[in-house]
Amino acid sequence: MSTNRRWSSGMFATEDWWSVWIGLAIFAASLLALAGVDLVGWMARPRPWEWTNVASEFAWSKLFSPAGASYATWDALASWLTTYVVFTFLFSIGAYFLRLDVRRFAFGFSVLFVITWVAWVAGNELHLTMVDATVDGRNRYDEAALSWGLQLGEGAPYLLALFAGLALGNFAKGFAATFAEAAKPEWYIKTAIVFLGVNLGAQTMDASGFAVELILTGAAATFVAYLFFWPIVYALARRVFGFKRDAAAVLASGISVCGVSAAIATAGAIRAKPVIPVTISMVVVIFAMIELIVLPGFYTAFFPDQPIVNGAALGMTVKTDGADAAAGALLDELMIARNLQLTGGQWQAGWILSASLLTKIWIDVFIGVWAFLLAILWIKKVEKRGDAVSVGAMEIWFRFPKFVLGYFFAWFVYLAIAWGWPHLAATLDTGTAVVQSPMRTMLFMLTFVAMGAITDFSKLKGMGRVAALYGIALVVVIAPIAYAVAYLFHRGLTPPLAGP
Amino acid sequence: MSAREVVLSYEGGRWRARGAGLDLVHGELRGLEALIEARFAAEHAPVDVQLKFDTAALPRWLQQYHGHYCNYTLHVPRRGRPA
DSSP: OOOOOSTTTTTTTSHHHHHHHHHHHHHHHHHGGGGTOOSSTTOEEEOOBOHHHHHHSOOGGGTEEESSGGGTTSOHHHHHHHHHHHHHHHHHHHHHHTTOOHHHHHHHHHHHHHHHHHHHHHTTBHHHHOOOOOBTTBOHHHHTTOSOOOOOTTHHHHHHHHHHHHHHHHHOHHHHHHTGGGOOHHHHHHHHHHHHHHHHHHHHHHOHHHHHHHHHHHHHHHHHHHHHHHHHHHHIIIIISOOOHHHHHHHHHIIIIIHHHHHHHHHHHTTOOTHHHHHHHHHHHHHHHHHHHHHHHHHHHHOTTOHHHHHHHHHHHSOSHHHHHHHHHHHHHHHHHHHHHHHSOOBOTTHHHHHHHHHHHHHHHHHHHHHHHHHHHIIIIISOOTTTEEOOTHHHHHHSOTHHHHHHHHHHHHHHHHHHOGGGHHHHHHHHHHIIIIIHHHHHHHHHHHHHHHOOGGGGTTOHHHHHHHHHIIIIIIHHHHHHHHHHHHTTOOOOBOOO | OEEEEEEEEEETTEEEEEETTEEEEESSHHHHHHHHHHHHHHHTOSEEEEEEEOGGGSOGGGGGGTOOOOOEEEEEOOTTSOO
16 A cells, blocks of 8 residues: 655655665765765776777777776776666665565566667667767768768667667567566656756756756746647547547646656546546557657757757657656757767757756646646536535645656755865766766666567557547647747757867 | 545545545445545544545556555535535
8 A cells, every 4th residue: 555645655665756865875976076985987888889890809898898087997897797786786775665576676677787788888889879070170980981870879879779678568578578577767767867967967067047048948838838738638639539528638638748647647636537547648658659769850850950949849749757858868869960960060968858858847847736726626616526525735745756856956966066166066077977977878778678668559459549639639739839839938049069 | 623534546447445444435436435424424524534545556557657646635524514
């Protein structure tokens, strides 16, 4: 039994809270760099490699190496094994408190970890990543003497991880079931989002005005989107598809607001049978995957000069935190590679992802308020039982996404240190660099594989009316309006250029 | 006014309320609330019955998506008074 009674309910019993604990624990470990102690530099990081070079003289160190300078002398395999042991241990502790089968979880995590690393290392092969462009007078594509290349930039590992997960989840279901206990994309992505709070701190130090503008316009764009999406999709569900009032309300939230969690929150608010959000959630998860596959490539191909607009539009369009953050990360890498091809200019990594994520975070935060208001409205106006039933404001807190607290806490701590003790800012950036990049990227990779593995497209069978509504609402209502709103607030904004 | 706490879940296509000496089931939530009101109206009214949804009753795969269902309070008046 698991109920929300007090403000502290679920602090050790939900993935949401455990993403905060694990994310902040690693962030705290990285902060010891300020005292001259590197506790995170053992993290392994894939290296760019070229297959003929590796085949002619194999060495693990050509594929990956320790990320921290103070661990540079470590053997590559020792670094990788340490990475495996530490992350398996941390997530297994969480699994214990989540009342999962810890043995099955640890085994499943191990399988997931290996698949993730195979995709991550393979995706760093130069024929997949290297972009043919001259930057600061150098063309690394020519220097590497490549005769061909897909030029996907750092998006290549993400695409490989995604397709590996999807292949397993749809064509090797028996094998995928062996690691199902650990296929928790929401947990991994929320932990990665806490790490992104550190990233946002570093970004704010580089371009504080731009970061604040992203945060504020993200909130405004979200508010505008709410005003349009929900009523239009609700009317579409009722009048065109003939859904009952409760199903239409849950569908409107699931399709137009923030996916699964919105569908559940809305169903609770209007006291619908849980079977309604469960059914709708199955469709939401599958469509989120379709959005993840299609939209980053679509935006990159058709709107290569609107990076921040594209990111924010993704945040309003793609449902579920995992799919949105994953799509944002993929868009970030594809857009950077595309811009490099087109202009020779290299944008700083992470800004497009931040645009996507900040928009989604505002949507996540507001769903609690929306569900609370909807509950009151439903009781008083629809059921007309205002005297017999009441809902407490505590519901807003119960519904509040706790990983957002971790994200903003990491951001504030980073900024407080960097602004309070400016002489430590460089050490802070170096000390947390491992958290900002390889650790965060690995959790994104785990998310891609896990999300692919749990997306079973065959579940769309028998969902005809719900799937049709979702598809029409997405193509005709949500994606165009989201893009228009994002364009209104973010047009012309581009990330700062990366240093030489 | 006293208060009671009841855990609400959805099992096998029916709503179920457990706690405060009750274990009731009904196909419709309004029907379940009527059963709860009938039980408390006789002995304890007026009483506030806090219904806390058991999130463990949601399918396991769904729980990672922050599956908080709404908690709410049912106000049970003395018998003979309109709700």
